[in-house]
Amino acid sequence: MSDTEKHRISEVRVTPVAFRDLPLLNSVGVHEPFALRSVVEVVTDSGLCGLGESYGDLPHLRRLERAGQHLVGTDVFDLNGVWRGVNESLAADSGVGGHGMSGMVTDSSLADRVVSPFEVAALDLQGKAVGRPVSDLLGGAVRDRVAYSAYLFYKWAGHPGQEDDEWGAALDPDGLVRQARRIIDAYGFGAIKLKGGVLPPEEEIEAVRALRAAFPGLPLRLDPNGAWSVASSVKVGQELDGVVEYLEDPTPGIEGMARVAREVSMPLATNMCVVAFKHLPPAVRQDAVQVVLSDHHFWGGLRRSQRLGAICETFGMGLSMHSNSHLGISLAAMTHLASATPNLDYACDTHWPWKDPAEDVVVPGALTFEDGAVAVPTAPGLGVELDRDALARLHEQYLTSGIRERDDTAYMRRFRPEFDPTVPRW
Numbered sequence: 001m002s003d004t005e006k007h008r009i010s011e012v013r014v015t016p017v018a019f020r021d022l023p024l025l026n027s028v029g030v031h032e033p034f035a036l037r038s039v040v041e042v043v044t045d046s047g048l049c050g051l052g053e054s055y056g057d058l059p060h061l062r063r064l065e066r067a068g069q070h071l072v073g074t075d076v077f078d079l080n081g082v083w084r085g086v087n088e089s090l091a092a093d094s095g096v097g098g099h100g101m102s103g104m105v106t107d108s109s110l111a112d113r114v115v116s117p118f119e120v121a122a123l124d125l126q127g128k129a130v131g132r133p134v135s136d137l138l139g140g141a142v143r144d145r146v147a148y149s150a151y152l153f154y155k156w157a158g159h160p161g162q163e164d165d166e167w168g169a170a171l172d173p174d175g176l177v178r179q180a181r182r183i184i185d186a187y188g189f190g191a192i193k194l195k196g197g198v199l200p201p202e203e204e205i206e207a208v209r210a211l212r213a214a215f216p217g218l219p220l221r222l223d224p225n226g227a228w229s230v231a232s233s234v235k236v237g238q239e240l241d242g243v244v245e246y247l248e249d250p251t252p253g254i255e256g257m258a259r260v261a262r263e264v265s266m267p268l269a270t271n272m273c274v275v276a277f278k279h280l281p282p283a284v285r286q287d288a289v290q291v292v293l294s295d296h297h298f299w300g301g302l303r304r305s306q307r308l309g310a311i312c313e314t315f316g317m318g319l320s321m322h323s324n325s326h327l328g329i330s331l332a333a334m335t336h337l338a339s340a341t342p343n344l345d346y347a348c349d350t351h352w353p354w355k356d357p358a359e360d361v362v363v364p365g366a367l368t369f370e371d372g373a374v375a376v377p378t379a380p381g382l383g384v385e386l387d388r389d390a391l392a393r394l395h396e397q398y399l400t401s402g403i404r405e406r407d408d409t410a411y412m413r414r415f416r417p418e419f420d421p422t423v424p425r426w
């Protein structure tokens with residue numbers, strides 16, 4: 001390629017944003033009134049701008065800024081160069097902090113987390129440069145619509161002082177069935193995931209049974225985020241045999257999951273004990289998990305997530321997709337990835353319905369849900385456009401929300417300050 005055809009990075013802008021979050025509960029605590037994300041803009045000397053989205057906690061932001069400086073001058077078609085630049089920027093990094101999630105995924109790869117938004121932005125730029133959607137750059141869409149699942153949460157009525165949010169409380173089976181009806185009526189989802197680990201396992205079994213009775217045809221999943229011992233997991237797994245399509249992270253660690261897997265017949269899924277490539281060999285050796293939830297934010301971007309998909313296929317494991325609270329850039333990236341990864345055929349997780357639709361950094365309209373699925377954008381690149389006014393508003397909200405100085409749990413207020421993701425609660 002002649003030098004004139006290259007698209008070299010001339011500037012990287014990393015903008016932290018905060019958007020309102022509802023009081024959703026998980027095994028650690030409650031979502032804060034705000035979720036944090038970062039928007040990464042990669043500008044080229046050819047005048048293009050590519051977008052990426054990632055976590056918004058301070059240690060992660062500092063790393064993104066440092067990596068961005070290392071990438072100036074890199075051609076956006078040189079993804080190996082992007083990987084190299086990010087790794088160089090991390091050479092002296094202590095690796096402390098910056099997991100960007102609710103403290104649950106602690107052993108993901110630092111380089112994979114940091115490279116992710118740059119790889120996505122580079123693919124967005126490649127697509128814009130050649131006039132093709134990102135799905136084409138990932139091998140071509142094998143589905144033109146990507147199915148997502150209804151992601152249910154136990155939930156308070158509102159954050160203290162704001163008790164009247166429109167969703168209301170969901171603290172028992174009736175509340176969850178109401179929540180499911182509302183979310184399915186609005187989005188048409190064809191699969192249901194319940195975030196568990198909040199109430200004792202027997203109560204969560206009741207909730208799953210209530211959902212099964214209310215939505216007989218829909219696949220169900222339960223995810224207590226490793227809150228149960230091996231014994232509790234086996235008990236729940238046996239009771240929900242034939243009721244859930246997979247049981248996600250019932251207990252912490254590969255060893256624990258392997259012990260559960262030997263005693264239950266449904267597949268076990270994970271986004272907690274297999275969160276980096278180094279975890280795949282022991283998990284495969286012990287047949288600890290039967291489904292891996294990809295997440296391009298910590299698996300190193302879209303192409304490395306596809307590499308994960310290939311490994312899963314090789315070893316006969318299923319592939320699904322995890323999410324955290326996210327904005328439209330991530331939804332676009334997730335949709336392109338799932339569209340172009342043939343074995344990613346479970347309905348993907350998304351926190352999308354929990355976000356105020358008025359709070360996003362992308363121009364509305366490019367991504368819409370119909371029958372529980374998002375049509376894969378066909379415009380060049382990711383197919384979403386940055387709304388600069390909205391970006392400025394959400395950045396201002398970040399500056400004034402009072403949340404940015406918190407540690408890397410970022411958007412969770414912990415009920416269990418001593419929380420250790422390796423120690424089950426029940």
Ligand SMILES: O=C([O-])C(=O)C[C@H](O)[C@@H](O)C(=O)[O-]
Binds near residue numbers: 195
């Ligand atoms: O599937 C998962 O484990 C998650 O989505 C982790 C998240 O932190 C979720 O629990 C949440 O948003 O509360």
